[in-house]
Amino acid sequence: MHDIIINEKILSKNMEIAAENRERLKNKGIFTINLISSPGSGKTALVEKTVEALKDEIKVAVIEGDIQGDLDTQRLMKFGIPVRQINTGRSCHLDAHMIRHTLPGLFDQGEIDFLIIENVGNMVCPAEYDLGEDLKVSVMSVTEGDDKPLKYPAMFHASNYLLINKVDLHPYTNFDLERAKANALKMNPELKIFETSCTEGTGIEKWIDEMRGKLADKPKD
């Protein structure tokens, strides 16, 4: 009986594939975001708003992640952009392997500048699984608790952006916006926070402008 030192990251396989995805996307000049949140935060509505605003300026594509069904894909197809659905079956998160398999089908649908990956609704596991994206964007809504960042530190810690959504409902809840932002910044002082409402359009243009800026910064191949 003897000990063997391994010292390997448990998710090393996922990290390897994510790095390959990242390289592939970079080589095609595609700017990619990974949208993560709990179910019901309004992720899909935000994707719709983003696609609607940008589709005539740049080539947007979406990868939809759900356990089953293609309801979200149906919503996005009306914009006439490339959309691919990933049904994970049991897995509560997308992983790099799933993205690797989906990219060829997506590339077949035409040239892409901006890829939005909408992850499975889950505030825990998606934070651990790199997909090969440029940025991780978390979404939380005012109908959830303002203590969410304290309860799900990994997600907020791993993200570059936080969208606090459904702010139109703020007057009807006990949600403390300033406390939510402070909690999120505690988890991650670098987090860039936006307040949005898809129903009323609040903050959407500011968010779109931020994405426009990121797209402009992205080196073209």
Place this chain on the structure above:
Amino acid sequence: MSIAVNIIDILKGEMEKHDAARLKGVKLKIGELTAIEPESLRFCFEALTEGTNMEGAALTIEEISLKGKCLTCNTTFKLDRYFTTLCPRCGGKPGNLISGRELDIESMEIE
């Protein structure tokens, strides 16, 4: 579950590499921030290794605490789960996380 699957895949490869007949134990390092519940992981590991040459292996999980670096004076110090701890040396806020996000296989015991 997928974490357990990943662990087992890595161990399978390592066992083959070292010509191992049985897995007797495995040591993991799991950071506090990863929200991995040790008992759930243990349960999944046991379920997945039943009937294999890994069955009955002892799973040792070392929990790695959250440590950050002071943004002001660079001192490394332990953080509470809510990131409210201030630098014990100068009272500054923590910035970069030094540890607490690990999800590693440290070693295995084979025969």
